[in-house]
């Protein structure tokens with residue numbers, strides 16, 4: 308409820324927490340009380356995520372539009388941008404970065420912000436997701452640096468073979484059988500954003516196999532994973548043979564959340 312009120316009124320989390328808003332004679336909002344009540348009922352009855360109700364999420368410094376066509380970007384994913392910044396060994400000015408499975412465009416925007424001279428190539432198989440991502444890029448005034456492509460993973464990027472400085476991806480990684488067990492809110496998110504096949508690693512395997520063709524020597528491979536997948540992904544990268552300095556990176560909860568490697 309706090310989150311909904313913060314998004315649609317001028318109240319901040321402190322005044323909600325302390326209850327100081329009760330001293331105000333009026334609270335500014337762009338929604339009527341009846342509209343707010345309707346949103347809240349949808350939240351309760353359909354377990355719709357609040358972010359979809361208000362079509363908004365805050366991610367890093369961005370205020371992003373989200374609709375049920377895109378995954379709601381998670382706070383733990385924010386760290387992927389810091390990992391890129393801290394681990395990019397390449398200093399040439401003309402850089403090509405790739406965000407595979409861009410969804411709302413969150414990662415692409417984060418990359419465009421830290422690499423203002425680079426070109427960011429953002430791919431998604433979903434036309435509707437790309438519409439949202441484009442809108443977010445325009446609203447964040449970063450659309451000049453980002454190109455959007457509809458297609459499957461590397462498929463629309465053949466022209467970048469051997470030229471990519473870094474590939475960043477938060478692919479679908481949940482094992483199919485686990486999806487019905489997730490909290491009901493997740494059922495409103497696009498299936499293709501979640502379902503990583505039988506063991507959750509179907510798309511990650513593809514990204515391990517195909518990225519070396521596109522990355523420059525020393526280029527970064529950085530992927531978000533779920534709890535329990537780290538050892539297998541490290542093994543897949545080792546077996547592929549074209550990666551070096553493979554490492555696991557933790558999120559703020561201490562979970563092995565990302566795998567980083569470099570193209571030999």
Ligand SMILES: C[S@@+](CC[C@H](N)C(=O)[O-])C[C@H]1O[C@@H](n2cnc3c(N)ncnc32)[C@H](O)[C@@H]1O
Nearest residue numbers: 378380408409410431432459460477478499500
């Ligand atoms: C877990 S979501 C990540 C969205 C966003 N990058 C984020 O971190 O919030 C995975 C995304 O991959 C996209 N996707 C799934 N299969 C794909 C494919 N074969 N090619 C391109 N994108 C795909 C989905 O549409 C979805 O937007």
